[in-house]
Amino acid sequence: MKKNPDTMFASDQIEKLRSMSEPLLSWYETHARALPWRIDHAPYRVWVSEIMLQQTRVEAVIPYFECFLHALPNLPALARAPEDQLLKLWEGLGYYSRVRNMQKAAQSVVQGGGTELPESYEQLLALPGIGPYTAGAIASIAFGIPVPAVDGNVLRVLARLLACGDDIALPPVKHAFEQADAGLLPQNRPGDYNQAMMELGATVCLPNAAPRCAICPVRVFCAAEKEGSPQMYPYKSPKKPRVIEERTVFVVVAEKKVLLRRRTDKGLLAGMWELPNLSGWLEAGEISAVLAGWGIEDAAPSALDNGKHIFTHIEWRMKGVLALSCACTPVEGSIWANAAEIAERYALPSAFRPYARLLPELLS
The missing domain is CATH 1.10.340.30 (Hypothetical protein; domain 2)
Structure with a gap:
């Protein structure tokens, strides 16, 4: 062409x-x-x-x-x-x-x-x-x-x-x-x-x-x-390969609420509420350290299924972690939301759908 x-x-x-x-x-x-x-x-x-x-x-x-x-x-x-x-x-x-x-x-x-x-x-x-x-x-x-x-x-x-x-x-x-x-x-x-x-x-x-x-x-x-x-027809030049990013996504639940945090006002999913996540696939010790840093030390983290989401130029490959805690410990920059609040107020991007779909049962 x-x-x-x-x-x-x-x-x-x-x-x-x-x-x-x-x-x-x-x-x-x-x-x-x-x-x-x-x-x-x-x-x-x-x-x-x-x-x-x-x-x-x-x-x-x-x-x-x-x-x-x-x-x-x-x-x-x-x-x-x-x-x-x-x-x-x-x-x-x-x-x-x-x-x-x-x-x-x-x-x-x-x-x-x-x-x-x-x-x-x-x-x-x-x-x-x-x-x-x-x-x-x-x-x-x-x-x-x-x-x-x-x-x-x-x-x-x-x-x-x-x-x-x-x-x-x-x-x-x-x-x-x-x-x-x-x-x-x-x-x-x-x-x-x-x-x-x-x-x-x-x-x-x-x-x-x-x-x-x-x-x-x-x-x-x-x-x-x-x-x-x-x-x-038509001819369109090939797209550049997507950048692959590994993420660890935390589903932290306490008192029938889940921990959410707001992303920064710039960049991907700017200003959106999300399940807390970090770059890379973290090992067990790193996961425990992250939770401890948030003041959540009573949760025994367990693995959730892996997930994937494709943005225009980026692909997230996600490792899920479930952490069940006894109390809603205050975490800087984050909130605890119940099922009704998530259904009516807080929008979670579809990138987190593999884990958001678990919330109705976890928060009931």
């Missing part, structure tokens, strides 16, 4: 694709999945759904979306929400900077005297956490502004339609696709077109060797299908 960062598409290539919007939109009207954020295209709802859908499957997002909208039904409510509530609503979705940036954006709007997202692509783009794709999605779907919204699904569709093998991981290449897509947008239905392209990529023009070309509504326009090799 080519890896040319100066990708540009000839006007005749784009012209050949202009008439595909009619069959694409007709297909979308018939085959679009019934999703809660498509019932009402209010700007706030569109925004919440688009942020949640980043890096997350649609099926997983639906209950989160409904719960989030019930708790924080509008932008001012999001702006004033306590951080613990915000993170609890996001618990399990991961990439917590997304929801923190949402709150920063909401607070920026409210501080400026507004109660709704601005009706301008440029003003949306200026808000924290809103990039070109999200701004394009909100502007086109909620406000009918004819701007493209090119996510990973749309990149894949366009790369196949144009049989373009340039590296979509390169910003100039992605920008070229955004320009191409802007030339295809029907001015009267930009939101429907953008959603139709996303839906096509999510349900028909699938990744790798799985495209369902036989049922594609724009098959006759697809250069890659004519070549007989749609699975070859």
